[in-house]
Amino acid sequence: MTFESLGLAPALLRALSEQNYNTPTPIQAEAIPLALAGHDLLGGAQTGTGKTAAFGLPLLHRLATTQGHGNGPRKPRVLILAPTRELALQVSDSLRSYAKYLRINVHAIFGGAGMGPQLDALRRGVDVLVATPGRLIDHLERGSAKLDAVEVLVMDEADRMLDMGFLPAIKRILGRLPASRQTLLFSATFEAQIKQLALEFMRNPQQVQIAANNIVADAISHRVHPVDGGRKRDLLIQILAARPNDQVIVFGRTKHGCNRLSEQLEEAGLKSVAIHGNKSQAQRQKALRDFKANKARVLVATDVAARGLDIPSLPLVINFDLPMVAEDYVHRIGRTGRNGASGEALSLVSPDEAGLLRQIQRILKDDIEMVSVAGFEPTRPLRMGSDAPGARRPGPGGNRGNNAPRKPAHRPHGKPAPRHAHAGPKQHRGGGNGGGGAQQGQRRDRNAG
Incomplete structure (x- = not known):
């Protein structure tokens, strides 16, 4: 399979080709067609499997091939929630690289950074808003972020957001979004809270599971x-x-x-x-x-x-x-x-x-x-x-010792993982508790890590 065979916009294919992205990873090959078809999606994949492109390419294709609604400054048509500022920055950087030949504005907002530049960006207009939950709540309370035009919601690393106590903030944010949106939820694990979130806020989601829970890359x-x-x-x-x-x-x-x-x-x-x-x-x-x-x-x-x-x-x-x-x-x-x-x-x-x-x-x-x-x-x-x-x-x-090394199971491309020489000589589930609300989420957003 190639990215061309997925039917993505030519401008996206051009940007991918320049980055030497030619063959989709397993999560991309399975998730992109479902997302392009408009399905809600539960994507199960470990970090490093290419999930940012798995949700990013379909949403950029949608923005490139359809018109938004309304006049005046552009309101976000896509909202991506991420647990940490590092992930928010990484996702926004990746999307900008994919959208190199598209007139699409991607902006990230997160705690620990000044509000001024974020307010200016939101006033100018944003197509894709990448946000940590606590800082987004700040902007919603100020009235500086408007979510009524959101067509696609992505929750990236949803399990991590629940671990960090963002469930009350996430529910507040979801309450501000149009009911008719498409929702894509990506998580390394699908535990009870994730499944409950999906049942409550998604419509007949398709599920793609690339790796079993907590399985480490064979390489x-x-x-x-x-x-x-x-x-x-x-x-x-x-x-x-x-x-x-x-x-x-x-x-x-x-x-x-x-x-x-x-x-x-x-x-x-x-x-x-x-x-x-x-x-x-x-x-x-x-x-x-x-x-x-x-x-x-x-x-x-x-x-x-x-x-x-x-x-x-x-x-x-x-x-x-x-x-x-x-x-x-x-x-x-x-x-x-x-x-x-x-x-x-x-x-x-x-x-x-x-x-x-x-x-x-x-x-x-x-x-x-x-x-x-x-x-x-x-x-x-x-x-x-x-x-x-x-x-x-x-x-x-x-x-x-007599401990057996981890066996190199087959890698995604069918090749066994190489073994390396030894280095050196000789060798709380923290989901929402119903209390604290957005303020708790904001504090953890600002002080995470």
């Missing part, structure tokens, strides 16, 4: 390096020094910890930037620009960056700290192994984090290869518990 290899917590920094520096040409995202648990780790990497001669919720929007965007431009090798981030960042060809993600919620492991490592490329996920795990590792292995439904690095063996073993995957006793292979 990603996983490895754990057991190490005492106090020696993680030195091990990380050694791993990074052994791979001088690779860009890396390193995930930490706290804002202060990420700042300190970034400073320590700089002291070790490794150009690093940090991104987290205490950074201003300008600081966060500058850090991302520097990282994407290869001015910094290492991006140290809290989970605010686990979704919504699109870093082309990122070969490696390192968990300096394991996430407190096992599902966040999936979203973190989704930054690598994207669009059919291979990737690696390394986790530096202290004995105190064994319980967290056990939860992650349960989600993966498989063992993670465990490799002790010479000179960094922990002073006490990781006690996984007898009920955990990977809880087998060490075999005769010494410090390598």
Whole structure:
């Protein structure tokens, strides 16, 4: 299948061709025809599968081939809701690139940025409005955003929005939209709240499920390096020094910890930037620009960056700290192994984090290869518990352990994922609670991460 065979507008095909997009990914091949036909759609796909184009191309085709209604400044004909400012920026940037040869105005509004430029853009007129829920509520209360002309609503990463407590805000926004709209909802998982939202606000939605819940891309290899917590920094520096040409995202648990780790990497001669919720929007965007431009090798981030960042060809993600919620492991490592490329996920795990590792292995439904690095063996073993995957006793292979590596299942194009050499020497469900309303959503929008 090609994009041409989907019947998209020639201007869209021209922009896609310039970006070397020729063959739709599975989610695009299934979702685009349904969306073009006007169906409401539930799209299930992990991050990195091309879902932005799966909903973006049909809505841009619609805008390019049909006329809007009314006179005066253009009101949004498409509304896209996203959980974080990073994802809102990424989606708006992608849509602008697809709409390069169309006269379509795409604008993103989100918390943590000044209201003035957003007010000016809305006054001038916007065709596609990408928004985080809290900031959109701000504009609705001011009267600066009008949603009565919206023809298509997209809820991107709906599960994440519910996790962040945006359900009351989302319901308020949905109440302002025309009932006759088309609704496209994309989510990595379809849990009870997502299904209830679909039943309440969608009309006979078609469903496309590309990957089962919480299944990680087969092209990603996983490895754990057991190490005492106090020696993680030195091990990380050694791993990074052994791979001088690779860009890396390193995930930490706290804002202060990420700042300190970034400073320590700089002291070790490794150009690093940090991104987290205490950074201003300008600081966060500058850090991302520097990282994407290869001015910094290492991006140290809290989970605010686990979704919504699109870093082309990122070969490696390192968990300096394991996430407190096992599902966040999936979203973190989704930054690598994207669009059919291979990737690696390394986790530096202290004995105190064994319980967290056990939860992650349960989600993966498989063992993670465990490799002790010479000179960094922990002073006490990781006690996984007898009920955990990977809880087998060490075999005769010494410090390598007997944990089987994740098997490289078939990749989307039918090729097995390559295995890589080891790095280094030797190897709350937070949905709406019915209280707090939009204010709660706004606070989380502004301070996410």
